[in-house]
Amino acid sequence: MSVLSHIFEAAGLVTVGISIVRGQAETARPPRMLHCEFPLGRPLGKPDDAEFQRRVLTAMLELTSRDDVPVLVDFPEVIEEEGDAPAACPLPPRIDSDLHPALDELNGLRGAYDRNVSAVGRTLLGRVAGPDELGGLIEQLIRIDEENATLADLGWDAMHAISVGQDLRAYYEEAGMQLATNTGARQLLTWFYESTQTGNLLRRVRDKLKETGEDQMASTYLIPGTQS
């Protein structure tokens, strides 16, 4: 983003950006930056809080009058990340003991996922699968976990594997939005990777990919680096 700021400003546009990693803004020295100590992924701070978002935008736009660049100003309000406390999200009971627990769990969350799509009007799911195809993807991940299959055995490259991980995460997080009482920054993420069968399956697959060294990109980006 800092590189783009320099290019756009040099082209004749007045630019101002949000910094969420202060050290990066200090190093790259873009013309005007408002540093917002907010969780990664929420640069305007708070979802569904138009007044707060507008305060951030107003602070940004005020910087456009400055030509003593580079300018790096701190937004006065701080929002802490809450990922250490997972979302309080109930998991469905075991319904079909013949199914792998991850598949049973996936099926049990379908109602909540569908309710969220209706409530929000959109979904981040769909990179490589819709909700009806996710079970097939989990079956492939189980092959890696239990049969030591490789990505090549599945016919997957790194981007496909990462996309599978993102689709599964989207399904669970969106179901969780209907079930949890707390959905602060990273709380659904922590719940997914630490509490659910599918999140833990993805973690084990990431560990397998690391062990075999088959694909560094896939093992790096399959799940967040914060998940040990």
Add this chain to the structure above:
Amino acid sequence: MIRKGVSEIPAPEFEVAVTTLTKPLSECKVAIVTTAGLRHNGDVKLWFDETFTVLPNDARDLQLSHFSPNFDRAGLTQDLNVAYPADRLDEMAADGTIGGVATNHLSFMGAQIGDFSTITHDTGPAAAQMLIDDGVDVVIFTPV
């Protein structure tokens, strides 16, 4: 941990250019350039290069195509404006805070690691020119 890693990524050096605002904000057209890797029209494939895509101002059927799993996504699912404040800009244009909103906003993929030669010499200048041709005065950059 993620912030520390990002802050240690080397940044290319640029001479800090400055363009001076020559009119009040209430007369300025404003565009968003996001590095959240947003796309629309059902294009949801992950993205890992220095190209950009155009987001019409009235489009809200946007998809997140960023490759990185290292940031919160639930907030964006709940409310696009938490990273892409198109609704807020429309409101600010309606109440006269800004002069208007760009016809199109632009989306790049953030967290790039490389020499940025394509962005510097090709896609970056082309994107800037696209906004200038639309009469844009002010660009706000939003990361994710």
